[in-house]
Amino acid sequence: MSEKIVIDPVTRIEGHAKITINVNDSGKVDDAKLHVTQFRGFEKFCEGRQYTEMPGLTARTCGICPVSHLISSSKACDELLAVRPPKGGRNLRRIINLAQILQSHALNFFHLSAADMLYGFDAPKGDRNIFxxxxxxxEMAKNGIKLRAFGQKIIEELGGKRIHPSWIVPGGVSHQISQEQKSNILEQIPEAMDIVKGALKWYVSQLPKYKREIEFFGNYKSMFMGLVNKHGKLEHYGGMLRFMDWDGTILDDGVDPKHYQQYIGEYVEDFSYLKSPYYKPRGYKNGMYRVGPLARLNVADSCGTPLADEAFEDFMNINNGKPVLNTFYYHYARLIEIIYCIERIEELLNEPETMSDNVRSYASVNRLEGVGCSEAPRGTLFHHYKVDKTGSITGVNMIIASGNNNLAMNAGIKQAACEFVDGANPSDGDLNRVEAVIRCFDPCLSCSTHALGVVATKVEIKDMNGKTIKLIDRV
Amino acid sequence: MNIVIGYGNDLRGEDGFGLAVIDYLLQKNLKNTKLVKTFQLTPELTLELEHHKQIIFVDSALGSPHYSVATPLKQEHQGYSHHISPHTLISMLNKLYNSYPKYLIYSILTDAFDTIQDEIAYKNSIKIVGDQIIKSVI
Structure with missing residues (x-):
C-alpha cells in the first residue's frame, strides 16, 4: 500500500511550508511536492489605493526584503509617471538594493545553511543550527552577524531605518546622502570583503565532502532567467531579461521587463498558494526555469567587478563554461554575489553623481500601466500596476522572486526525495536533505504568496489513496 | 547603560504595543538609557546590545486576560529564521560576545492584532509598563 510522508514545517526558511512525499507499494518514492500554506492577497486589496501608496504598501509584503519591493514598486510607478530618475537617484537605489541582497545572502549562508555543511546532513537535529x-x-557566527549588519547599516544610513524605509519613492529617492554617510559605509568595506572571501574559501574547501548532495540536490536541466546589463553583465536594478536554456543557448535576450507577460505564464496548482510561473513558449511544466543567484551567474557573461569575476571564472569552470545546473551551488553563487555587491557598492559610492542633490524626478500620471522589475535576493521580481487617470490602482500583478522557482523547487525536492528517502523508514538526515534543497533556493514564502499565515513546515507521507500515514513535524 | 527595545508592527493593532511604550519613554528624557524601535528582533541587534548592562524588551503577546502585563519567565524555543526571540538574542550575547546583561521582558497579553480594541485600557497598559521601566532604569 502506498504511503505519504509529510515534512511540516520546513525549517530554516522564511515563511511557512510543508513537503509531502508519496511512497508507492514497493516503498519507493514516487513524487514529492512543496506546499506553501499561507495566503495574503496583496494584489486584490491594493486595488483602489493611490499609486503613490504602492511602494509603502507592497513593501509590507515582506519584513526580510522590503527594499526589493520598494525598488520594483517605485520602478513601476516611474513608468506610470513616464519619468526616469536622475543618475544620482538611480545610483542610490542601486546601492540600497545591493545592500539588501548582501544582507539577505549573508543570513542565508551563515545562519540558515552553513550548519548543514559544518556538521553534516546526518548530524543530530539539535546540532544543525546556529546555536x-x-x-x-x-567566529563564523559572528562573521555572519557582521556581514548582515553591514548590509543593514547601509539600508539604515540611506533609508532611515532597516525595515520598511520610505526613502525610495516614485521618481527616485526622497533625499541625497551626506559625505559622512558615504564615509561610514566605505570604512566598513575592507572587513566585509575579508569575511566573504574567507567564507567562499571555506565553502569551496567543503565541497568534496558533499558530492552526492551536489549530484542529487536539484541537479536537472532547466532554463534560467535573470536581468543582464547592456554588456551582458550581472545586473540587479536595470537591464533587460535574458532567458537561457540548460545548455547555455540564449532563448531570448534584451527582453524589456514590461513585456514579461509575453514570456512568462502563471499557473495555479491546487496544492499550494504559491503561483507557478513558467516560460510561455514551452508551456506549463516544460517551461520550468530558475531564478536567483545561480541563474543570475548562469545568464551573465561576467560579473563586471574584479574580485567577483575571479570567483565567477572558477564557478563557470564547474561545467566547462556551460550553465551550472546543480542547485547545491546556489550557495556558491550567493557568496560570489556578496563579493560583487561589496565591490559595486564601493564603485557606486565613489561615482560623483551619487552625491548629487538631484535625486528625484517629478511628474503626475502620464501612463495608465507600468511594470517595475529588479533582481531581489532570491530572483527576478515584477510589480505590474494599472491605474485610472486619477492615479487610483485598478489592477495589480506581482511575480515574486521565490515564486519563479516554484516548479524548480518541486523538481528539486522530488529528485532529492527519490534519491535519499527510504519510504519505509525515512531517516531524519534524509528528510533534512529534502528540506535543504529548499534552503538552497532560500525562498521567502511570506513574500511569494504575499501571504499572512501561520508558521508550518511539515513532511507528510500519504498512501496511494491520499490517506496520510505519517506526519512529521519539523519544528 | 540601559537599552529598551520595543518591537512590533504598529499597523497591526496592539502588536505595536512595544513601539508605543518607546514613544511614551521618549517623552521622559531618561538618562543612560537608549531607546530602540524595531519591527522584529534580528541577529545583528547583538552588536548594539553587547555593551549594555541591562536590556529591556517590550512586546505584545498572544494571550489572556486582555491587557494583562506579563513578564514570561520562560519562552518556548522559537527556532531560527530571519527574526529571533529575546532568549535567542541573549543566548547569542552570552556565547558569542561573552556578554551577560540583565534582561527583562514586558509583554502585554492580547489577541487584538487588527485594531486597538480598548483605547483607554491600552493607553493605561502603556503607562503601567512605561512607568515600571522607568523605575528599572533609574
Whole structure:
C-alpha cells in the first residue's frame, strides 16, 4: 500500500511550508511536492489605493526584503509617471538594493545553511543550527552577524531605518546622502570583503565532502532567467531579461521587463498558494526555469567587478563554461554575489553623481500601466500596476522572486526525495536533505504568496489513496 | 547603560504595543538609557546590545486576560529564521560576545492584532509598563 510522508514545517526558511512525499507499494518514492500554506492577497486589496501608496504598501509584503519591493514598486510607478530618475537617484537605489541582497545572502549562508555543511546532513537535529555554531564556530557566527549588519547599516544610513524605509519613492529617492554617510559605509568595506572571501574559501574547501548532495540536490536541466546589463553583465536594478536554456543557448535576450507577460505564464496548482510561473513558449511544466543567484551567474557573461569575476571564472569552470545546473551551488553563487555587491557598492559610492542633490524626478500620471522589475535576493521580481487617470490602482500583478522557482523547487525536492528517502523508514538526515534543497533556493514564502499565515513546515507521507500515514513535524 | 527595545508592527493593532511604550519613554528624557524601535528582533541587534548592562524588551503577546502585563519567565524555543526571540538574542550575547546583561521582558497579553480594541485600557497598559521601566532604569 502506498504511503505519504509529510515534512511540516520546513525549517530554516522564511515563511511557512510543508513537503509531502508519496511512497508507492514497493516503498519507493514516487513524487514529492512543496506546499506553501499561507495566503495574503496583496494584489486584490491594493486595488483602489493611490499609486503613490504602492511602494509603502507592497513593501509590507515582506519584513526580510522590503527594499526589493520598494525598488520594483517605485520602478513601476516611474513608468506610470513616464519619468526616469536622475543618475544620482538611480545610483542610490542601486546601492540600497545591493545592500539588501548582501544582507539577505549573508543570513542565508551563515545562519540558515552553513550548519548543514559544518556538521553534516546526518548530524543530530539539535546540532544543525546556529546555536551549535555559536558553540563550535563562534567566529563564523559572528562573521555572519557582521556581514548582515553591514548590509543593514547601509539600508539604515540611506533609508532611515532597516525595515520598511520610505526613502525610495516614485521618481527616485526622497533625499541625497551626506559625505559622512558615504564615509561610514566605505570604512566598513575592507572587513566585509575579508569575511566573504574567507567564507567562499571555506565553502569551496567543503565541497568534496558533499558530492552526492551536489549530484542529487536539484541537479536537472532547466532554463534560467535573470536581468543582464547592456554588456551582458550581472545586473540587479536595470537591464533587460535574458532567458537561457540548460545548455547555455540564449532563448531570448534584451527582453524589456514590461513585456514579461509575453514570456512568462502563471499557473495555479491546487496544492499550494504559491503561483507557478513558467516560460510561455514551452508551456506549463516544460517551461520550468530558475531564478536567483545561480541563474543570475548562469545568464551573465561576467560579473563586471574584479574580485567577483575571479570567483565567477572558477564557478563557470564547474561545467566547462556551460550553465551550472546543480542547485547545491546556489550557495556558491550567493557568496560570489556578496563579493560583487561589496565591490559595486564601493564603485557606486565613489561615482560623483551619487552625491548629487538631484535625486528625484517629478511628474503626475502620464501612463495608465507600468511594470517595475529588479533582481531581489532570491530572483527576478515584477510589480505590474494599472491605474485610472486619477492615479487610483485598478489592477495589480506581482511575480515574486521565490515564486519563479516554484516548479524548480518541486523538481528539486522530488529528485532529492527519490534519491535519499527510504519510504519505509525515512531517516531524519534524509528528510533534512529534502528540506535543504529548499534552503538552497532560500525562498521567502511570506513574500511569494504575499501571504499572512501561520508558521508550518511539515513532511507528510500519504498512501496511494491520499490517506496520510505519517506526519512529521519539523519544528 | 540601559537599552529598551520595543518591537512590533504598529499597523497591526496592539502588536505595536512595544513601539508605543518607546514613544511614551521618549517623552521622559531618561538618562543612560537608549531607546530602540524595531519591527522584529534580528541577529545583528547583538552588536548594539553587547555593551549594555541591562536590556529591556517590550512586546505584545498572544494571550489572556486582555491587557494583562506579563513578564514570561520562560519562552518556548522559537527556532531560527530571519527574526529571533529575546532568549535567542541573549543566548547569542552570552556565547558569542561573552556578554551577560540583565534582561527583562514586558509583554502585554492580547489577541487584538487588527485594531486597538480598548483605547483607554491600552493607553493605561502603556503607562503601567512605561512607568515600571522607568523605575528599572533609574
Amino acid at each position: 551549535k555554531m555559536m558553540q563550535t564556530h563562534p
